[in-house]
Amino acid sequence: MPLSPKTYQFLVGVFASFGSFLYGYDLGVIAGVIASPAFLSTFNNPSANETGAVVSVFTGGAFFGAALAGPMGDWFGRRLTIMTGALIFCVGGSLQTAAQNLGYLYAGRAIAGLAEIAHSSIRGRITGLQQFVLAVGALVATWTTFGTNLNISKTSNAQWRIPLAMQLVPAIILALLILLFPESPRWLIDHGKPDQGLKTLARLHANGDVNNVWVRSEYEQIEAAITHEHEEAAKGYVALFKNKSSFRRLLLVLALQASVQMTGVSAIQYFSPTIYATLGIGTQLALKYQGISNALSTIATICTILFIDRLGRRWPLIIGNLINCVCFIIVTAAIAPFPTASPSASILLISFSFTCGSLSWIIPAEIFDTHTRSKGVSLGAMMSFAFSTMIGQVTKPAIESISWRYFILFVVCNFTNALFFWAFMPETAKRPLEEMNALFSGSSWFVPTMKRADYDSHDLEYRVAENEQKDRKTSAMEATYTG
Numbered sequence: 001m002p003l004s005p006k007t008y009q010f011l012v013g014v015f016a017s018f019g020s021f022l023y024g025y026d027l028g029v030i031a032g033v034i035a036s037p038a039f040l041s042t043f044n045n046p047s048a049n050e051t052g053a054v055v056s057v058f059t060g061g062a063f064f065g066a067a068l069a070g071p072m073g074d075w076f077g078r079r080l081t082i083m084t085g086a087l088i089f090c091v092g093g094s095l096q097t098a099a100q101n102l103g104y105l106y107a108g109r110a111i112a113g114l115a116e117i118a119h120s121s122i123r124g125r126i127t128g129l130q131q132f133v134l135a136v137g138a139l140v141a142t143w144t145t146f147g148t149n150l151n152i153s154k155t156s157n158a159q160w161r162i163p164l165a166m167q168l169v170p171a172i173i174l175a176l177l178i179l180l181f182p183e184s185p186r187w188l189i190d191h192g193k194p195d196q197g198l199k200t201l202a203r204l205h206a207n208g209d210v211n212n213v214w215v216r217s218e219y220e221q222i223e224a225a226i227t228h229e230h231e232e233a234a235k236g237y238v239a240l241f242k243n244k245s246s247f248r249r250l251l252l253v254l255a256l257q258a259s260v261q262m263t264g265v266s267a268i269q270y271f272s273p274t275i276y277a278t279l280g281i282g283t284q285l286a287l288k289y290q291g292i293s294n295a296l297s298t299i300a301t302i303c304t305i306l307f308i309d310r311l312g313r314r315w316p317l318i319i320g321n322l323i324n325c326v327c328f329i330i331v332t333a334a335i336a337p338f339p340t341a342s343p344s345a346s347i348l349l350i351s352f353s354f355t356c357g358s359l360s361w362i363i364p365a366e367i368f369d370t371h372t373r374s375k376g377v378s379l380g381a382m383m384s385f386a387f388s389t390m391i392g393q394v395t396k397p398a399i400e401s402i403s404w405r406y407f408i409l410f411v412v413c414n415f416t417n418a419l420f421f422w423a424f425m426p427e428t429a430k431r432p433l434e435e436m437n438a439l440f441s442g443s444s445w446f447v448p449t450m451k452r453a454d455y456d457s458h459d460l461e462y463r464v465a466e467n468e469q470k471d472r473k474t475s476a477m478e479a480t481y482t483g
Contacts, residue, residue, distance in 0.1 A: 032145020
């Protein structure tokens with residue numbers, strides 16, 4: 001039975017969300033797993049470096065998954081790419097769940113990370129929603145590990161195997177549902193199957209009528225876009241480094257993705273029980289605090305979706321990093337055995353989710369031009385995973401080695417992040433492509449004095465409203481004069 005356009009678009013969002021949920025769950029579940037008594041007993045109290053590797057190989061695998069995402073989608077289409085990613089994730093999740101030694105666990109984590117390809121090919125469709133779904137995945141993971149640590153015996157491996165096994169459920173659902181999904185009409189047209197592409201468009205939008213005016217118009221637009229992209233494709237990576245405008249955008253995106261990891265939020269997410277232990281707080285209470293923080297950060301991402309276009313991009317980044325800085329000052333100072341850091345960690349996650357986390361997906365998707373967007377976004381994602389891997393590997397050894405002094409790093413980084421974006425990040429919200437190109441080509445790289453008025457002058461909705469207001473005033477004056 002043909003799918004209606006609304007149903008089709010809804011299912012695309014569902015599939016994309018499943019992939020993001022999987023990634024968020026796997027990021028969030030590991031903190032409770034590696035802190036559970038049964039895990040520590042089974043793996044003979046792994047060293048700080050071994051624990052760090054359990055955490056970091058996941059994002060290490062995702063680094064290579066991000067590199068493969070674009071080519072996989074181009075070569076094999078959406079259906080096969082998502083199916084492959086879901087199956088790879090199932091293999092990785094199974095290895096983690098059934099792990100008998102750390103080698104199995106490392107392999108499972110790395111393979112699951114590689115399955116980042118399952119949703120990268122359609123990430124651009126959900127931009128700001130990405131962080132929201134990641135947050136939901138992390139929220140479910142944290143409360144799952146809280147429940148298993150609380151209710152399952154410390155001597156039972158089910159305490160850590162169940163949370164790892166649960167990630168298989170959405171992966172299996174994703175793999176099965178994609179069988180009901182038609183291939184992308186755009187991919188079919190681009191790969192020498194124009195008739196199939198036209199029929200798919202007609203089936204999706206006009207009950208199979210290939211002569212429908214809208215279907216024909218859409219088909220012609222897709223053909224024209226593909227022709228244009230083929231003409232520009234060879235310039236993609238070269239343009240990112242040779243064209244000054246593109247290079248400026250790339251540097252900003254790479255800096256943004258690196259800065260997001262250097263906020264220190266990943267360290268909190270991966271090792272919250274270890275960090276809370278330095279304050280005399282047990283694993284169970286630490287997971288409870290983490291679960292509450294994740295719930296609040298999920299609400300914060302909803303606020304981002306509702307308000308970020310009104311607030312813009314530049315100042316939320318600056319203020320968010322400054323708030324993060326203050327939170328880490330408090331965390332660093334909280335060396336006495338009382339839960340002073342709990343409210344600070346919650347505020348940190350809320351601030352991050354409302355600003356830096358969501359904007360790290362939104363800004364890269366909107367600032368590149370057509371022939372560099374996919375490549376620029378891919379390189380940005382790889383930078384994020386590279387820094388996340390580093391944080392995952394060094395955090396626990398650093399905490400054991402230098403304790404609270406490690407967090408001074410994040411105090412400094414959040415402050416320098418804010419300083420960097422104040423100096424170099426222009427306001428990019430609501431600018432059409434033509435103005436975005438002009439912005440990065442014509443304006444100074446150094447933009448510390450950029451004001452809200454500069455943003456409003458490029459805000460299409462603002463200008464439309466302003467023009468309508470002028471028209472109303474003019475009409476009122478004419479009516480008064482005529483009267």
